Amino acid sequence: MEIVIQPDAEKAGALAARIVAQVIREKPHAVIGFPTGSTPLGFYTNLVRMHKENGLDFSRITTFNLDEFVGLAPAHPGSYHAYMDRHLFAYVNVDRDRVHIPDGLASDIPSYCRRYEDDIQAAGGIDIQILGIGVDGHIGFNEPTSSLGSRTRIKTLTEQTRRENAADFGSEDRVPHHVLTMGVGTIMESRMVLLLAFGAKKAAIVAQTVEGPVTAMVPASVLQHHPRTTFILDEAAAAKLTKIEYYRYVYDHKPDWQK
Ligand code: PGA
Numbered sequence: 001m002e003i004v005i006q007p008d009a010e011k012a013g014a015l016a017a018r019i020v021a022q023v024i025r026e027k028p029h030a031v032i033g034f035p036t037g038s039t040p041l042g043f044y045t046n047l048v049r050m051h052k053e054n055g056l057d058f059s060r061i062t063t064f065n066l067d068e069f070v071g072l073a074p075a076h077p078g079s080y081h082a083y084m085d086r087h088l089f090a091y092v093n094v095d096r097d098r099v100h101i102p103d104g105l106a107s108d109i110p111s112y113c114r115r116y117e118d119d120i121q122a123a124g125g126i127d128i129q130i131l132g133i134g135v136d137g138h139i140g141f142n143e144p145t146s147s148l149g150s151r152t153r154i155k156t157l158t159e160q161t162r163r164e165n166a167a168d169f170g171s172e173d174r175v176p177h178h179v180l181t182m183g184v185g186t187i188m189e190s191r192m193v194l195l196l197a198f199g200a201k202k203a204a205i206v207a208q209t210v211e212g213p214v215t216a217m218v219p220a221s222v223l224q225h226h227p228r229t230t231f232i233l234d235e236a237a238a239a240k241l242t243k244i245e246y247y248r249y250v251y252d253h254k255p256d257w258q259k
Helices: 009-026 041-054 080-087 109-122 159-164 184-188 200-211 219-225 244-252
Strands: 002-006 031-034 062-065 067-069 128-131 153-156 178-181 192-197 229-234
Touching: 002 009, 002 244, 009 031, 009 041, 009 128, 009 192, 009 229, 041 080, 062 109, 067 080, 109 153, 109 178, 184 219, 192 200, 192 219, 200 219, 200 229
Parallel strands: 002 229, 031 062, 031 128, 128 192, 192 229
Antiparallel strands: 067 178, 153 178
């Protein structure tokens, strides 16, 4: 795993956007896995800016979002459909026919989830998946004890995760209990993973994920097995890493051919 530590969340979000922009320029038909939450907001602001100022072209990319709340219509302001419109899709030239976000209203959930997996395969697989991380180590909404080989399916949120999401719904009791989420195994098949984590609140789980054992109790820890994963952290989220100076040294001495 590559650990990149940036001075603050703003610079970290800008770096993540530059990496994704590079992928799109090199492969205009790239398949991109998008996250939601508060962490990627600066990342999306930068992508929108690059579209407006530098003509970054989203017209041929295909996108797959990680997750969605069960029972929410796309127009519900708490849905991740609405989030993606609010923060990215309304401002760039993405082709809506190539956008995939799990359908929170799917009636036959198991067959819908199988189709989501099939759609990822049919698109050629995900070239780059961007992730946040929950304070409990979830990626997507794969809560602790999720199978490390899991596929897209319905999951029940922990009470802690529902509390973390309460602000988007006005109160905790309005946060849905269930979600559809790509599985850990689905995420692991992405060719490249960028995980973003900012703030002191994430420092303990980042240290467990990067330097602790691989365990379903910390689903993100399975990324230790992923051949091409980069963590982009701010100083606060990196603060509990015991080998922090080594990670800085490696990044500062990264050979040009690897950049
Ligand atoms: P956050 O959520 O970006 O709002 O902290 C991250 C996550 O739950 O994956």
